[in-house]
Structure formats: C-alpha cells, structure tokens
Amino acid sequence: MRRVDHTLIYQACRLATGANAHSLYTCINYYETTKNPKTRARYEGMLRELIASHNRIVARREELECMRSKLATLNERSNLLDEKISLMHSIIKARSGRR
Numbered sequence: 001m002r003r004v005d006h007t008l009i010y011q012a013c014r015l016a017t018g019a020n021a022h023s024l025y026t027c028i029n030y031y032e033t034t035k036n037p038k039t040r041a042r043y044e045g046m047l048r049e050l051i052a053s054h055n056r057i058v059a060r061r062e063e064l065e066c067m068r069s070k071l072a073t074l075n076e077r078s079n080l081l082d083e084k085i086s087l088m089h090s091i092i093k094a095r096s097g098r099r
Contacts (some may be wrong), residue, residue, distance in 0.1 A: 004032050005044070005092075012047045015054050 031043035
C-alpha cells in the first residue's frame with residue numbers, strides 16, 4: 001500500500017473554508033484511513049484535482065490583475081493622446097482663423 005502524502009494533505013488543508021471544511025476533511029479522512037487501494041486512489045485524485053483547480057484559479061486571478069494594470073496604463077496613455085490631439089486641433093483652428 002502506498003504511503004499517505006502528507007504534503008498533499010497539508011496543501012488541501014490550506015484550502016479549507018467554512019463552506020467546504022466538512023467535505024474536505026471527510027475526503028482527507030477517507031484518503032488517510034481507507035485500506036482499499038482503488039478507493040484511496042480515488043480520494044487522492046479528488047484532493048489533487050482540488051489543489052490543481054485552486055492553483056488554476058489563483059493563476060487566472062493574477063493574470064486578470066496584470067491585465068487590469070496594463071489596461072489602466074493604456075487608458076492613461078490614451079487620455080494623454082486625446083489631450084494632445086485636442087490641443088493640436090485647437091492650434092490648427094487658431095492658425096487657420098488668422099488667415
């Protein structure tokens with residue numbers, strides 16, 4: 001029988017919230033105590049998928065934050081360009097009005 005992966009359990013426990021604690025700890029308990037290798041593998045797979053899903057969500061949130069930051073920068077640059085274009089139009093109008 002394979003040994004219990006304590007790193008897996010630690011990572012899974014870090015994901016516990018009030019909403020999922022009971023289900024998560026039940027799954028961990030079954031993973032730790034089940035003697036049937038197929039059943040243990042199923043619970044191990046569930047825990048690994050939970051951790052992988054969490055990591056994917058964290059990665060997407062970081063990507064989103066990066067995109068928001070880039071968008072803010074682009075928005076600032078766009079506003080500056082709009083101001084310069086408006087100024088250029090004003091200058092052109094003023095010069096064409098003098099002739």
